[in-house]
Amino acid sequence: MIMLDKMAYSSGLRYISPCVKAFTAVTTLLLCVTAHSAVISLITLAVMGGLTVYKGGACPLYYIRLYRIPLLFLVLSTFTIVVSISKEPLSEVALPLFRYYLTFKGDAFYFAGNLILTALGAVSCLYFLSLTTPVTDLLYVLDILHCPGILVELLLLVYRFIFVLYDMAAAITVSQKSRLGNKDFKTSLHAMSGMLVMLLIRALKKSNLLYDAMESRCYNGKILVLRESARASRKEIVMAAAFEAVMLGICLLLRRIS
Amino acid sequence: MSILKTENITYVYEDGTKALNNVSLTIEKGEKTALLGANGSGKSTFFLCLNGILKPQRGRILFKDQPVDYSRKGLLELRSKVGIVFQDPDNQLFSASVYQEISFGLMNLGASEQEAVKRVEAVMEELEILPFRHKPTHLLSGGQKKQVALADILVMEPEIVILDEPVSALDPKHTEMLNDKLIRLPDKGITVIIATHDMDYALEWADKVVLFRNGEVFAEGRAEDIFMNGELLKRTNLIQPDVIKLFSDLCAQGIIDGNLPVPRNFKTLEKYITDSVRSRSNG
Known part of the structure; x- marks a missing residue:
């Protein structure tokens, strides 16, 4: 956690307006979760990871390691979706286990994979925000x-x-x-x-x-301070909006195809 | 005109500890005052009283000859004029952002945003904070935190600045830098009060020295007079500055003239010695 904090302060994207970063992270996260499609999740992972590592200058190895814990939880919890125990061999693959069968459903694999990717995509958005934006800037937002x-x-x-x-x-x-x-x-x-x-x-x-x-510094019940933060440049706003628009377009396109 | 005056103030903590006992002290405008005393002799409590954080049970405090008004408004008025830089910056800095931290007191005084931005920038430049202004306070070194703590107060442009052991636990470079800033404060018309354990520093810097012992003012006077009195210092668990020790020894041995004014730093003493040696070799 201390390491995450340090990385946020030394990130190459630190002086980009926190509002733009928060907007990008939250909107992408919402799109990724609602679309629930492997393509969108992969794009999200790639873009957020790319921004954090290449633009932000986070150490790639450390960044990948950050996914270990969420991945562990995801694998453990999706395990129960893929595997079920029943008295009859319901699917084509079924391992006999005493009187019962461990069954694996083919479409459940796809479903679980999709779920993991969606969750990782969402996590990548949050990592993007926390690795590029110091907490003081988030408070400003x-x-x-x-x-x-x-x-x-x-x-x-x-x-x-x-x-x-x-x-x-x-x-x-x-x-x-x-x-x-x-x-x-x-x-x-x-x-x-x-x-x-x-x-x-x-x-x-x-x-x-x-x-x-x-x-002794005249505190009067309310913490009054000057808020200092990078202003959003027009270029950043346009880029963020364009990216979200493209993502939204892909979402709609995918929905139409399916 | 005295800018701050305490008359027989007594402060007893809730647990019965008598931190201050009948303390009467007058601080003249522009005068550099050093408070000396062992740990737990009541210096910090005294400071909190001067700023209205603690209200003495007996006695009164006069700011510019007016008794302190302990209403909300009166206290704000007093605190805007009397600033304290606390000993441990970790007890003073409440924000992770240097900029927010420094602006706090100023915003409390009701400064407009424009005005506040201007003054915060100016004080950061003056105290050499700009190189680390974007760092969070928890990643600053001890010396840098002290710089920010001082900026916190100076930005409010108080008339009196109280510093509780400003250079304790600082490396020599930061000590020198901070001292350099402190020395210039009186030139801006700020009255400075410092609590310190550094005898050499007090001798060189202070106009007036006050010795605290067990919550009482044990002695006060000109820095030279207090420090020449070894017996007095011993009774407050303090020791004479090295310059004074050497000066007294040299006088006793007749190497330098005992009628010379008391030197306040080694440079002056060195001059005395070289002068004396030269006059001897000439004579």
Whole structure:
């Protein structure tokens, strides 16, 4: 997660307007999911992957590895669609298993494959957004969309303090390890519980100190800040709109053919 | 005219700790004040009182000879004039974006967007923040975070800036850079108060030195006078600056003239020594 965050800040597409990026990612995702076609999913994967890796400069190997976890879940869950257990050998391929049969349906393979591709396509849209757009820029988009202020403020504080608390937890863990805090299972459990308690106490203390610091800068119940973000150039808007139009066209065409 | 004055303020925390006891202090406009004292001697509590975050149970605080008004409006007024740069930037920086972070105080003061953009840009340039302005605050180094913390306050253009150990835990390069910025603040008409453990720094920089001990003002006076008094410093768990130690030793041994004004840095002391050596070899 920390790595994803770092990549977003160093992405080549970072200074493209976040509104354009969010629009592209969300619209493509919706198209990909509603079309539910292998062709559209493959195009989505290729375009989003290409943008993230070539334009954004994400490491290709790391990018591919990112798909491992969603892929694992997808394979596991589609397994149940493809394979079924019944008393009769229903399909052409059926493995006898005691009194029952493990059956594989041919069209279920196609269905499962399609499902996996659609899901991966959707994931690629989200990866595109999270690997090219820092969270601070996403908050700007939420602000423009008139997301409730309290939500945006919470996200802003949570995002900042994830890192502060993460650093704190890492420092405590290191100091515990250097004192043999994890020499066996029992001690590591003990050390872990100590670390979590400490983290909670310090988080509470920090929140008080932060509140003081904010108050001393005339905080009045609402976090007012300047929002700075790259402006959308006409070229970016046109390109994003054209891409979505083409995708929509392909969707409609495919529907007509089938 | 005194810009800030405390009269017998006492602050007791809820758990009964008496953090401040009868503290009376006057800060003159434009005067450079250094607060010295061991950890837990009440410096930080004192700062929070000066900014209206804490309200002393007894005594009163006068800003420009007017008692502080603890209504919402009065506090905003006071806080817009008295800024605190906290010791640990991680307790001060609340936003991941440097730009948003710096603009916060200014927007709270009700500056227009145009005006705010202009001032944020100016302060970022002045404090050399521009090279890392697009980095998130969690990827900044300790020194860079400190620069942003200072910008947070300076952008509000306060009349008094309070710094709680500004150069603690900084590398020499950042220490020098930050000191360089701090030295110029009084030229802009800003009154600066610094809490520090760095004796050499306090001697060179400060006009007035205040010693805190157990929540009380133990001694105050001109930097030279306080630091020449080794006994006084010892009782506050502090040590004399190296320049002073060497100066006293050299005077005692008759190598340099004891009637010379107290040197505030090694450069002056070096000059005394070379002058003395030269006059001897000539004579």
